[in-house]
Amino acid sequence: MKWRGRRASRNIEDRRGMSGGRVGGIGGVGLIAVLAIGYFFGIDVTPLLQQGAPTQQTSGEITQADQEVGQFVAVTLADTEEVWADIFRTQVGEPYQPATMVLFKGVTQSPCGGASGATGPFYCPADKKAYLDTSFFTTMEQRLGAKGDFAAAYVVAHEIAHHVQNELGILAQANQIRASASQERSNAISVRIELQADCYAGIWARTADAKFGSLERGDVAEAMNAAKQIGDDTLQRNAGRVPSPHTFTHGTSEQRQRWFARGFDTGDMAECDTFGANRL
Numbered sequence: 001m002k003w004r005g006r007r008a009s010r011n012i013e014d015r016r017g018m019s020g021g022r023v024g025g026i027g028g029v030g031l032i033a034v035l036a037i038g039y040f041f042g043i044d045v046t047p048l049l050q051q052g053a054p055t056q057q058t059s060g061e062i063t064q065a066d067q068e069v070g071q072f073v074a075v076t077l078a079d080t081e082e083v084w085a086d087i088f089r090t091q092v093g094e095p096y097q098p099a100t101m102v103l104f105k106g107v108t109q110s111p112c113g114g115a116s117g118a119t120g121p122f123y124c125p126a127d128k129k130a131y132l133d134t135s136f137f138t139t140m141e142q143r144l145g146a147k148g149d150f151a152a153a154y155v156v157a158h159e160i161a162h163h164v165q166n167e168l169g170i171l172a173q174a175n176q177i178r179a180s181a182s183q184e185r186s187n188a189i190s191v192r193i194e195l196q197a198d199c200y201a202g203i204w205a206r207t208a209d210a211k212f213g214s215l216e217r218g219d220v221a222e223a224m225n226a227a228k229q230i231g232d233d234t235l236q237r238n239a240g241r242v243p244s245p246h247t248f249t250h251g252t253s254e255q256r257q258r259w260f261a262r263g264f265d266t267g268d269m270a271e272c273d274t275f276g277a278n279r280l
């Protein structure tokens, strides 16, 4: 992705380098319990956790690589702001209010519960912030087999897509239904939320390229590969389990790729109506 020299968003809250950003004290299981308190919308790498959480020791110091990743995220975030401002104007008819992106290293707190880089990035509707441990991109590359800068951009775009859903009132509506639904039904609604976010991420990729000429050869393939690697069936299979569809919360690899592609091919929010779709 071509990103250098473009505007970086100011809506970044950089908590890296803050004290207390160390994983430790709470084990993997405790961490999941903490995260389960509030609805959050993340890249669910729970199967990875059960294999043994990646140990992350953070010194609190910001390395050159950290700075570089921070800049990349800030430019990608700025891209999402411009793209969604355009799309809200043309397709929604309302102004777009951007989200804040929290960067952290190790652990941090959110109104949706505690966060750890080991659990993956997520969006918290309560404070309208996306949370990202920038070392997650290394986890993606080394443990999930999802490499490339556009795979990272897709993750940022996916989390911001949850913010778009929140602005549109979709998350509140879906969560209200989930609150009184069975676990299985709640999971099924979660899948529709997540696939719609993938579709919106596809719209973002298409529109960002049209606006900034940001796509390079292989970028779309990087995003599609990332979508594949974080499909529920693939994650569970890679954790040595037989995929169990009623536990899926994000959709299969095939579904995630297809909905991203649908957003990318059409650029049309109406095409991302996973809630109205008979077949996901």
Ligand SMILES: [Zn+2]
Residues within 6 Å of the ligand: 041, 042, 043, 158, 159, 162, 194, 197
């Ligand atoms: Zn998500």
